[in-house]
Amino acid sequence: MDRLRAALSLGFEAAAPKLLAYAVLDLTSGVVPVAIGWLTKIALDRLSTQASARTLVPLAVGLALVGIVQAVIPHALKYLHAELERGTGTLAQGRLFSAMARFVGLGPFEDPAFLDKLRLAKQSGRNAPGSVVKGTLGAVRAGITIVGFLGSLLALAPLLALFILAFAFPVLAAEIVLSRHRTEMMWRISPRERRELFFDQLLSDVHAAKEVRLFGTGGFLLSLMQEERRVADAARRGVDRRELSTQSLLALLAALVSGTGLIWAIHGALSGALTLGDIAIFIAAVAGVQVSVAQLAASVAQAHQALVLFGHYQDVIVVRPDLERASHPHPMPPLERRIELRDVWFRYGEDQPWILKGVDLVIPHGQSLALVGLNGAGKSTLVKLLCRFYDPTRGAILWDGVDIREVAPEELRLRMSAVFQDFMHYDLTARENIALGDLSAREDNSRLIEAARKAGVHQTIADFPLGYDTLVTRIFFPDADENDATTGVLLSGGQMQRLALARALVRGRRDFLILDEPTSGLDAEAEFELHAGLREFHCGRTSLLISHRLGSIREADRIVVLSEGRIVEEGDHGALMAHGGVYARLFALQASGYTEELVPPSVEGAAL
Numbered sequence: 001m002d003r004l005r006a007a008l009s010l011g012f013e014a015a016a017p018k019l020l021a022y023a024v025l026d027l028t029s030g031v032v033p034v035a036i037g038w039l040t041k042i043a044l045d046r047l048s049t050q051a052s053a054r055t056l057v058p059l060a061v062g063l064a065l066v067g068i069v070q071a072v073i074p075h076a077l078k079y080l081h082a083e084l085e086r087g088t089g090t091l092a093q094g095r096l097f098s099a100m101a102r103f104v105g106l107g108p109f110e111d112p113a114f115l116d117k118l119r120l121a122k123q124s125g126r127n128a129p130g131s132v133v134k135g136t137l138g139a140v141r142a143g144i145t146i147v148g149f150l151g152s153l154l155a156l157a158p159l160l161a162l163f164i165l166a167f168a169f170p171v172l173a174a175e176i177v178l179s180r181h182r183t184e185m186m187w188r189i190s191p192r193e194r195r196e197l198f199f200d201q202l203l204s205d206v207h208a209a210k211e212v213r214l215f216g217t218g219g220f221l222l223s224l225m226q227e228e229r230r231v232a233d234a235a236r237r238g239v240d241r242r243e244l245s246t247q248s249l250l251a252l253l254a255a256l257v258s259g260t261g262l263i264w265a266i267h268g269a270l271s272g273a274l275t276l277g278d279i280a281i282f283i284a285a286v287a288g289v290q291v292s293v294a295q296l297a298a299s300v301a302q303a304h305q306a307l308v309l310f311g312h313y314q315d316v317i318v319v320r321p322d323l324e325r326a327s328h329p330h331p332m333p334p335l336e337r338r339i340e341l342r343d344v345w346f347r348y349g350e351d352q353p354w355i356l357k358g359v360d361l362v363i364p365h366g367q368s369l370a371l372v373g374l375n376g377a378g379k380s381t382l383v384k385l386l387c388r389f390y391d392p393t394r395g396a397i398l399w400d401g402v403d404i405r406e407v408a409p410e411e412l413r414l415r416m417s418a419v420f421q422d423f424m425h426y427d428l429t430a431r432e433n434i435a436l437g438d439l440s441a442r443e444d445n446s447r448l449i450e451a452a453r454k455a456g457v458h459q460t461i462a463d464f465p466l467g468y469d470t471l472v473t474r475i476f477f478p479d480a481d482e483n484d485a486t487t488g489v490l491l492s493g494g495q496m497q498r499l500a501l502a503r504a505l506v507r508g509r510r511d512f513l514i515l516d517e518p519t520s521g522l523d524a525e526a527e528f529e530l531h532a533g534l535r536e537f538h539c540g541r542t543s544l545l546i547s548h549r550l551g552s553i554r555e556a557d558r559i560v561v562l563s564e565g566r567i568v569e570e571g572d573h574g575a576l577m578a579h580g581g582v583y584a585r586l587f588a589l590q591a592s593g594y595t596e597e598l599v600p601p602s603v604e605g606a607a608l
């Protein structure tokens with residue numbers, strides 16, 4: 001009942017006048033068949049008693065008017081229903097995405113059960129209020145028609161009226177059971193549909209297209225996609241078949257009921273107990289009640305199914321933040337002393353292996369720290385904990401002595417900037433791609449240009465047909481525009497990475513800068529220039545740099561080596577080289593790939 005109220009109030013909030021108009025028209029259409037039945041009966045009775053033509057005119061006009069109403073109402077209802085769906089769709093979308101914005105971290109986006117719920121919530125938030133209104137009003141409308149016709153039947157054949165009414169109960173029960181099966185099936189196949197969608201996107205994605213073609217995996221991926229569809233279709237087919245057999249059985253029952261009624265009516269007519277008009281209204285009533293009972297059942301099923309799905313929407317919009325928010329958040333003044341990881345342990349789930357195993361690390365204010373380690377050592381995980389995308393499973397991260405769980409996550413993030421290893425490229429303009437780092441810079445050309453210059457991408461953008469307002473994508477334009485550069489340009493991987501870097505830099509002098517492999521896609525010269533620029537940029541600022549190119553981090557104030565979730569070495573480049581441990585071995589290994597004659601002295605080591 002609460003769910004019904006919530007769905008209706010969402011519809012009401014989104015489009016109250018249209019919802020009311022829909023209700024009025026829908027309910028009116030419930031009276032129409034009964035009115036037609038009675039007007040026909042009266043007309044036939046008058047005809048059979050040789051009544052004058054004048055008495056028939058109003059009836060004919062009435063019948064014509066009711067006929068017009070009957071013809072127009074479905075179209076008006078269709079329009080109003082679409083309007084209702086558009087209104088609720090926009091409102092529900094806003095609420096759904098606002099609820100998702102309350103998530104502090106990344107956990108829910110990695111939880112398959114939540115992703116299934118989210119997909120159904122998106123669908124039901126848009127459709128459910130309309131379907132609930134349609135289903136509920138459809139049921140009421142059918143109820144009105146049934147009551148109208150049953151009243152007529154009660155006057156003619158009370159027993160038959162009760163017989164027909166009794167038939168309504170199994171129909172309703174069957175429809176509700178079928179609806180429950182359908183919604184359960186939809187939930188069951190949801191992961192399959194998600195996987196099918198994944199393969200579908202993969203097979204139409206330009207990035208994947210290269211490997212798909214080179215490795216010839218198109219057929220294989222297609223077969224996986226179709227397998228998902230086959231399994232999901234088998235489940236759908238099962239429910240469809242069950243519906244078909246149940247509906248056929250109900251149709252048989254309906255035929256028996258109408259057959260019995262017809263035989264009774266013929267007897268009545270032959271014995272002179274029923275007039276021609278009685279027969280007409282009787283036939284209309286039997287058919288009308290049966291159709292309306294079927295409509296009632298279908299409407300109840302529709303509303304029931306929509307309400308079950310609407311439950312997913314409701315679950316998502318009231319979902320609690322994935323990570324605890326402090327009830328009285330600590331203020332977040334600028335960093336003055338240090339960021340500290342104190343005995344931090346972390347794993348992604350209780351059944352997952354430990355990724356960080358007791359990390360103690362201090363990043364003093366104003367210092368640059370470089371993090372080094374083999375693939376999978378836990379470097380990016382540590383970055384995600386610093387941004388509070390997850391909370392440590394044990395231990396704490398302190399910002400000037402305050403646990404970051406005690407401050408508002410938004411405040412924490414306002415004090416930071418970052419380039420992530422898996423940086424984003426937005427299918428927007430160059431201006432927007434940079435300004436998404438700090439929206440206040442959107443119209444501030446000098447700030448955008450400064451950030452782009454530092455990231456080494458200003459000249460590239462300036463040469464675009466529309467400069468900073470050039471779209472750095474072509475996905476929004478059809479083939480016909482392919483040769484028109486003003487409809488968008490395509491960037492190389494390195495240029496996209498520079499844009500991502502500019503996005504991080506446009507945030508200005510934030511307290512803490514994280515650079516996770518910021519130059520992995522850049523050429524050696526660009527990387528050298530960029531690191532020189534960055535050195536100047538984060539000179540005297542607190543920063544964390546992760547890079548596998550050890551030459552680019554050698555000038556960091558401190559280098560920390562992470563191995564299997566533990567810090568195994570710490571010191572500056574000179575000290576670590578002298579120590580002769582993991583770092584020295586890795587550095588020597590990289591350096592051995594270069595010969596002195598080939599590397600100009602100024603860039604030696606920089607591009608390792």
Ligand SMILES: Nc1ncnc2c1ncn2[C@@H]1O[C@H](COP(=O)(O)OP(=O)(O)OP(=O)(O)O)[C@@H](O)[C@H]1O
Nearest residue numbers: 110348355373374375376377378379380381382421
């Ligand atoms: N979202 C996640 N859920 C579960 N496990 C994860 C997740 N992200 C990373 N891991 C696991 O955590 C481990 C450390 O990954 P992480 O990305 O932190 O390593 P890294 O040191 O940054 O590696 P690389 O040098 O390859 O970037 C890996 O074994 C990875 O499988």
